[in-house]
Every structure is written in structure tokens, then in C-alpha cells.
Amino acid sequence: xxxxxxxxxxxxxxxxxxxxxxxxxxxVVIALILLLPLRRQRRLxxxxxxxxxxxxxVAANARGSS
Amino acid sequence: MSAPSTTRFCLRLLRRxxxxxxxxxxxxxxxxxxxxxxxxLFPLGLGPAPEALAGFAPGVLWIVALLASLLTSxxxxxxxFDDGSLEQLLLAPQPLYLGVLAYIGAHWLVSxxxxxxxxxxxALMLNLPAAAIPALVCSLLLGSAVLSLVGCIGASLTVGLRxxxxxxxxxxxxxxxxxxxxxSAAVQAAVDGLPVAPYLAILGAMVSLGIALAPLAVAAGxxxxxxx
Amino acid sequence: MWSFLHKLGSxxxxxxxxxxxxxxxxxxxxxxxxxxxxWGLLFTPPDFRQGNSxxxxxxxxPAAVVALAGYYVMATAGAIxxxxxxxxxxxxxxxxxxxxxxxxxxxxxxxxxxxxxxWGTYWVWDARITSMLLLLFLYLGVVVLxxxxxxxxAAGKACAVLSLVGTVNIPIIYKSVDWWYSLHQPASIKFTGDSTIDPSMxxxxxxMICAFYALFTCCLLLNMRAELLQREARTGWVRKLAxxxx
Numbered sequence: 001x002x003x004x005x006x007x008x009x010x011x012x013x014x015x016x017x018x019x020x021x022x023x024x025x026x027x028v029v030i031a032l033i034l035l036l037p038l039r040r041q042r043r044l045x046x047x048x049x050x051x052x053x054x055x056x057x058v059a060a061n062a063r064g065s066s
Numbered sequence: 067m068s069a070p071s072t073t074r075f076c077l078r079l080l081r082r083x084x085x086x087x088x089x090x091x092x093x094x095x096x097x098x099x100x101x102x103x104x105x106x107l108f109p110l111g112l113g114p115a116p117e118a119l120a121g122f123a124p125g126v127l128w129i130v131a132l133l134a135s136l137l138t139s140x141x142x143x144x145x146x147f148d149d150g151s152l153e154q155l156l157l158a159p160q161p162l163y164l165g166v167l168a169y170i171g172a173h174w175l176v177s178x179x180x181x182x183x184x185x186x187x188x189a190l191m192l193n194l195p196a197a198a199i200p201a202l203v204c205s206l207l208l209g210s211a212v213l214s215l216v217g218c219i220g221a222s223l224t225v226g227l228r229x230x231x232x233x234x235x236x237x238x239x240x241x242x243x244x245x246x247x248x249x250s251a252a253v254q255a256a257v258d259g260l261p262v263a264p265y266l267a268i269l270g271a272m273v274s275l276g277i278a279l280a281p282l283a284v285a286a287g288x289x290x291x292x293x294x
Numbered sequence: 295m296w297s298f299l300h301k302l303g304s305x306x307x308x309x310x311x312x313x314x315x316x317x318x319x320x321x322x323x324x325x326x327x328x329x330x331x332x333w334g335l336l337f338t339p340p341d342f343r344q345g346n347s348x349x350x351x352x353x354x355x356p357a358a359v360v361a362l363a364g365y366y367v368m369a370t371a372g373a374i375x376x377x378x379x380x381x382x383x384x385x386x387x388x389x390x391x392x393x394x395x396x397x398x399x400x401x402x403x404x405x406x407x408x409x410x411x412x413w414g415t416y417w418v419w420d421a422r423i424t425s426m427l428l429l430l431f432l433y434l435g436v437v438v439l440x441x442x443x444x445x446x447x448a449a450g451k452a453c454a455v456l457s458l459v460g461t462v463n464i465p466i467i468y469k470s471v472d473w474w475y476s477l478h479q480p481a482s483i484k485f486t487g488d489s490t491i492d493p494s495m496x497x498x499x500x501x502m503i504c505a506f507y508a509l510f511t512c513c514l515l516l517n518m519r520a521e522l523l524q525r526e527a528r529t530g531w532v533r534k535l536a537x538x539x540x
Binding site: 219223224226227229233236237239240241243244247248251272279283286287290291293294 | 376428431432434435438439442443444445447448451452455456458459460462463466467469470471473474477
Binding site: 003012014015016018019021022023025026029030032033034037038040041044045048049051052 | 320327345389397407408410411509513516519523535
């Protein structure tokens with residue numbers, strides 16, 4: 001470990017703001033490009049499942065009434 | 067009646083495009099008017115000091131010429147797309163590559179060539195040294211051909227879209243960068259008294275590469291737009 | 295070989311195989327990223343000239359390298375979908391564009407933040423920065439063009455043509471910007487010319503580059519899976535998947 005304390009690690013001899021902001025923004029970008037497709041996939045599956053249930057309910061109704 | 071030979075076919079297409087342009091002189095004059103007006107904006111924005119204007123003139127003239135060419139390239143295929151004659155071109159037995167080249171050539175004659183020929187006038191308004199004017203005209207003549215070639219790629223990809231105007235600039239402007247760099251550098255070199263020929267040679271190389279490849283992309287783009 | 299290619303063109307197979315790849319690749323990628331960040335931030339010595347600000351290199355360089363490689367991935371996929379009409383290549387091309395644009399943005403942002411302590415300014419019209427900015431525009435052009443088309447099949451083809459045009463242009467743009475910069479290079483900014491890098495700094499950098507490649511692959515697969523579900527929503531295998539409630 002190069003730094004002696006947490007404060008020294010955060011400050012990085014005056015460069016901390018730059019280093020940490022670069023890392024934080026990159027982390028946000030990475031999180032976004034990973035989570036957005038996952039969220040889209042989950043939403044699609046949920047919608048499809050709902051469609052499927054509705055279709056089955058309609059089919060069951062039709063069978064029940066005839 | 068037998069089908070015309072390929073050369074005659076292309077010349078007819080070219081003539082048709084030019085006749086269409088000449089019949090609408092206002093539309094042909096628009097890019098020139100645009101060029102004049104934007105050039106007039108720069109002294110108003112930057113201040114009228116002749117030295118400062120002369121320093122910016124190579125870049126300013128090139129950027130304005132580039133924008134004028136971009137604005138007109140949106141309309142190259144639009145009319146023919148709307149009335150269906152573009153579909154006829156795609157169905158024609160002659161190679162689409164050459165037909166497309168005729169369209170691009172007509173666009174260059176109407177926008178690039180005219181702009182290059184009137185550019186000395188605006189160069190004088192911006193106080194560009196007279197020694198640099200031949201370099202400006204030559205670099206614009208060659209460079210605007212590349213601009214037409216690349217601009218038509220963008221036009222072919224966006225012709226089927228209703229809001230193509232803004233989109234085409236987003237697609238095409240990054241591709242214009244090399245032309246802008248070498249075109250304005252040629253004029254700057256002439257201002258500084260350096261040889262201009264190397265820059266013109268590079269622009270010529272870009273024209274050759276563009277003539278070889280751009281019509282292929284335009285043809286593919288037109289096929290996609292017609293199918294969509 | 296042919297049977298593999300045949301399978302590659304089948305959406306359910308691709309969906310299943312990408313799922314099983316992601317199951318181990320995604321944790322591995324996150325682990326490698328975390329390890330590389332901790333290593334680079336905490337366990338490497340500072341640069342003798344730039345001090346601690348050089349630690350940005352561990353995300354800046356990998357992001358830039360992968361962003362550029364991503365454009366070629368996108369263009370290759372576009373070419374495959376144009377020439378062999380492979381639908382999966384079209385899906386891959388569409389999936390690569392936003393990831394590449396995001397990584398290009400990350401590279402530009404970290405570069406700007408790195409520039410402030412090193413050169414005293416956030417933005418320099420340096421050859422590499424300028425070409426990265428143009429790369430971002432090229433990526434965004436593809437994204438915007440895809441969105442503009444109503445007909446998504448035509449959108450894929452148009453984007454493939456555009457990305458191929460961009461591929462021909464990238465070397466030209468890069469060379470001309472490089473030359474332009476050497477012409478205008480301001481004297482006040484000194485770049486670190488030494489290309490030698492100490493092994494203690496090189497190894498974490500290599501790890502991060504590998505991790506970013508893996509990250510790109512993960513994002514590509516994730517995007518492709520979501521796109522596959524949307525395109526194939528009417529088919530039997532997707533319905534079965536939805537019923538399974540996975």
C-alpha cells in the first residue's frame with residue numbers, strides 16, 4: 001500500500017479531486033452501460049409474461065363460456 | 067427504342083440535373099447568398115480590424131464553404147425520391163455507380179464550382195492577401211468535390227427520413243474534417259509564402275479516393291432508403 | 295465450422311450461450327476491474343513527474359483503447375450483416391454503438407480531468423484528444439441514424455453503411471488531425487515523451503486493458519440479449535422464456 005492513511009489516499013497530495021472524480025465518473029458510465037441493457041431485458045420479459053398471462057386468461061374465459 | 071449507352075445515359079442524367087438546377091435559379095443562388103451572409107457575420111462578430119480578419123480568413127472561408135455545400139447536399143436526392151424517379155434510376159440497366167456519379171457531379175458543378183469561382187470576392191472582403199487567392203480557388207475546387215462526394219453519402223442515407231436536414235450534418239461533419247484541415251492549410255501556406263502544391267496533391271488524392279469509393283456507399287444508401 | 299456458423303445465426307442458441315458466458319464473464323470482469331482499480335490507485339508508486347494524477351491512466355488508456363477497437367467491432371459486424379445478411383451481426387452492430395460511445399465519453403472525460411493538473415488546462419486541442427472527440431461524433435452519428443429510421447431493418451443496413459464509411463475515414467481523420475496538430479502545436483505544453491513505463495505501473499495497466507475488453511464484451515452481449523428479446527417477441531422461444539418467468 002502506497003498511502004499511509006485514508007486522508008492521504010483521498011488527498012493524493014493535492015491531486016485527489018482529479019483522480020477521484022475521474023474514477024467516479026468512469027464508474028458511473030460503466031454502471032450505466034451494464035445496468036441499462038439489464039433493465040431493458042427485465043422489463044421486456046415482464047411485459048411478455050403479462051401478455052402471456054392475459055392471453056391465457058382470455059383463452060380460459062372463452063372455453064368457460066362456450 | 068434501344069437503351070442508350072452508359073456514357074450517354076450518364077451525360078443525360080447530368081444534363082437533366084443541371085437543367086433542373088438552372089430552371090430554379092433562386093435555389094442555385096441560395097448557397098452563394100448563404101456564403102455571403104455568413105462571411106459578413108464574421109467581421110460583425112470578431113471586429114473589423116483588417117489584420118485579425120486576414121488571420122482568420124483561410125479558416126473562415128473554408129468553414130463557410132463547407133457549410134454551404136452541406137446545406138445543399140441534403141436536397142440532391144430528395145426531389146427525385148419524392149416523385150419516384152430515383153426508383154427508376156435504381157431499376158435502370160446501367161450501373162448505379164455511374165448514375166450516382168452523375169448526380170454527385172451535378173451537385174458539385176452547381177454548388178462547389180460556383181462557390182469556388184465567387185470565393186475571391188469574399189476573400190477580398192475578409193482582407194485575405196491577393197497572393198493566396200489562387201490557392202483558395204484551387205483548394206476549394208478540389209475540396210468541394212470531396213465535400214459533394216461525402217455529403218451525398220449522408221444524403222443517400224437520410225433521403226427517406228422526414229427530418230433529414232439536421233441528421234445529415236451530424237453524420238457528415240466528422241467526415242469533412244480532413245478536407246477542412248488540408249483545404250485551409252493550403253490557403254494558410256499561400257499566405258505564408260510556402261509551396262501550396264503538396265496540399266493540393268493531398269486534396270487530389272482525397273478526390274480520387276472519394277470518386278472510387280463514395281458512389282458505392284451512395285448506391286448502397288439509396289437502395290436502403292428506397293427499400294425502407 | 296458451418297454448423298457453428300449456422301448455430302450463430304439462431305437467436306435462441308445465441309441467447310442461451312450468451313447467458314451462460316455472462317454467468318462467469320460478468321463476475322470475472324467486475325473482479326478484474328475492482329482488482330485493477332485497487333492496484334492502480336493504492337499499490338503503485340506515483341509518477342516522478344506527474345505525482346499522483348497519473349493514476350488516471352488506469353482508466354483513461356483502457357477506455358480509449360477499447361473505444362477505438364469497439365468501432366472496428368461495430369464496423370465488422372455491420373459489414374457481415376450487409377454482405378451475408380446475418381441478422382445476428384446486425385444485432386451485434388446495434389449493440390456495440392452505445393457502449394463504444396459511452397467508453398469514448400469516459401476516455402474524453404478522464405483525459406480532460408487528467409489534463410488539468412498535468413497541463414494546467416482541461417481541454418487542449420491535441421491530436422489524440424481531437425480524434426477521440428471525432429470518434430465520439432462518429433459513434434453518436436450511428437446511434438442517431440438508427441433511432442431516426444422507423445423501419446429497423448433499414449436502420450441496421452444504413453448504420454452498417456455509415457460505420458463502414460467511418461472505418462475508411464478513421465485512419466484519414468487520424469492522420470490529418472495528427473498532421474494538423476504538429477503544424478499548430480503550441481510551445482507551452484510539454485508532453486511526457488518517455489514511452490518506457492515501469493513494470494510496477496505496466497502490469498496494473500495491462501490488467502485494466504484486459505478488464506475493459508471483457509467489459510465491452512459483457513455490455514455487447516447484454517445489449518444483444520435485450521435486442522434479441524425485443525425483435526423475437528412474437529416467437530415461440532421468447533414466449534416460453536416469458537412463461538418460465540426467468
